Amino acid sequence: AQKVTQAQTEISVVEKEDVTLDCVYETRDTTYYLFWYKQPPSGELVFLIRRNSFDEQNEISGRYSWNFQKSTSSFNFTITASQVVDSAVYFCALSGFSGYALNFGKGTSLLVTP
Amino acid sequence: DSGVTQTPKHLITATGQRVTLRCSPRSGDLSVYWYQQSLDQGLQFLIQYYNGEERAKGNILERFSAQQFPDLHSELNLSSLELGDSALYFCASSATSESYNEQFFGPGTRLTVL
Numbered sequence: 009a010q011k012v013t014q015a016q017t018e019i020s021v022v023e024k025e026d027v028t029l030d031c032v033y034e035t036r037d038t039t040y041y042l043f044w045y046k047q048p049p050s051g052e053l054v055f056l057i058r059r060n061s062f063d064e065q066n067e068i069s070g071r072y073s074w075n076f077q078k079s080t081s082s083f084n085f086t087i088t089a090s091q092v093v094d095s096a097v098y099f100c101a102l103s104g105f106s107g108y109a110l111n112f113g114k115g116t117s118l119l120v121t122p
Numbered sequence: 123d124s125g126v127t128q129t130p131k132h133l134i135t136a137t138g139q140r141v142t143l144r145c146s147p148r149s150g151d152l153s154v155y156w157y158q159q160s161l162d163q164g165l166q167f168l169i170q171y172y173n174g175e176e177r178a179k180g181n182i183l184e185r186f187s188a189q190q191f192p193d194l195h196s197e198l199n200l201s202s203l204e205l206g207d208s209a210l211y212f213c214a215s216s217a218t219s220e221s222y223n224e225q226f227f228g229p230g231t232r233l234t235v236l
Contacts, residue, residue: 043224053214103222110165
């Protein structure tokens with residue numbers, strides 16, 4: 009069975025602070041894919057990143073960075089110098105090689121205040 | 123804008139009724155997924171279609187059914203509605219049925235059952 013745990017339900021930071029959103033996953037597949045999605049207050053789900061299980065390189069995209077560690081089954085997401093527009097619910101998701109759908113964590117609600 | 127369209131945006135109906143939610147995938151995408159987002163259950167996969175055929179089933183109730191038409195749009199039918207069916211229903215599409223493809227989500231249909 010596959011499972012994604014986002015232990016942080018809500019996080020509140022002040023603008024310009026760095027913030028890390030944790031994601032821990034469980035899977036028996038040796039090949040799998042990890043994703044992060046953002047759900048702003050408007051409600052749509054926006055794709056942020058995909059990582060496959062064979063690629064442990066960290067990724068940086070502007071103020072966003074992702075740290076994938078197979079040894080700890082974690083795929084954490086860091087926002088540097090947070091902005092009010094980063095306020096959203098962030099979901100980590102897992103897809104196995106033999107499966108087709110995304111298994112989502114419960115999400116972390118991030119509030120960035122001025 | 124993800125390129126995935128969903129109609130209607132909002133739907134209010136009564137218990138026992140039947141509704142149909144519609145989804146048009148991104149141009150060229152053959153796979154359509156349906157997800158349900160509720161406060162207690164989070165984001166849950168319901169069903170996937172690929173090029174007109176059912177490919178995978180998740181936590182979809184027997185009262186719910188879906189289909190994908192030759193023009194690749196999909197419909198999710200919900201019948202004998204209960205209060206607990208109130209949720210945000212998302213459609214997503216991807217290029218193929220493979221699990222490594224990122225899924226692009228539509229804006230969702232918010233269903234309220236009174």
